[in-house]
Amino acid sequence: MAIGSGSDRLMSDINVTPFVDVMLVLLIIFMVTAPMMVQGVDVALPEVSAKPMVTEKENITVTIDRESNVYINDFQVRMDFLRDKLEKILQGQTDREVFFRADKDVSYGMVVSVMAEIKAAGVEKLGMVTDPFDEPATDPMSGKKG
Numbered sequence: 596m597a598i599g600s601g602s603d604r605l606m607s608d609i610n611v612t613p614f615v616d617v618m619l620v621l622l623i624i625f626m627v628t629a630p631m632m633v634q635g636v637d638v639a640l641p642e643v644s645a646k647p648m649v650t651e652k653e654n655i656t657v658t659i660d661r662e663s664n665v666y667i668n669d670f671q672v673r674m675d676f677l678r679d680k681l682e683k684i685l686q687g688q689t690d691r692e693v694f695f696r697a698d699k700d701v702s703y704g705m706v707v708s709v710m711a712e713i714k715a716a717g718v719e720k721l722g723m724v725t726d727p728f729d730e731p732a733t734d735p736m737s738g739k740k741g
Contacts, residue, residue, distance in 0.1 A: 639661070639698050639699050639700065641699040641725050641726065642725060642726045642727065654692075654693075654694050655667065655668060655681075655684060655685070655692070655693045655694065656668055656693070656694045656695070656696060656724070657677070657681075657693055657694070657695050657696070657709065657713055658695075658696040658697070659696070659697040659698060659701050659705060659706065659709055660698055660701075661698045661700050661701065663701055663702070663705050665677055665709060667680055667681065667684070674708070674709070674712070677709065677712045677713070677716070678712045678715050678716045679716075681693070681712075681713060681716035681717075681718065682716045682717060685716065685717060685718065690719075690720075691717055691718050691719040691720065692718070692719065692720040692721075692722065693713055693718045693720070693721055693722070694721075694722045694723075694724050695709070695710065695713065695721055695722065695723055695724065696724040697709070
């Protein structure tokens with residue numbers, strides 16, 4: 596009879612193979628999902644010839660996408676809750692400014708309805724976001740554009 600046989604000892608080493616397997620699976624999951632987290636709302640903005648304005652503070656942006664879905668800073672909001680959500684966001688702010696983006700294919704009536712809700716929420720300044728207009732190149736021979 597052997598006293599203190601090896602079978603009674605507790606195993607104090609970690610089995611590394613399953614640990615590495617789990618870590619590799621988690622790494623793959625994070626690599627696949629990370630690019631999806633930075634995507635915003637895809638909107639085709641109308642083009643204008645004005646220069647963009649420079650701003651230094653965090654902006655509140657209301658967006659309408661091609662399917663007429665309404666978003667506040669990339670978070671989808673139902674149209675009937677837009678005014679309430681904006682009032683809560685703007686509560687206590689002295690500069691009540693909102694930027695508005697709408698896909699160029701959205702109906703005029705939808706744009707006007709959302710603008711009315713924004714104004715009804717107490718917004719004092721409403722900025723329209725557009726893409727810069729690409730001017731046609733000037734022909735060097737004639738001096739005419741186009």
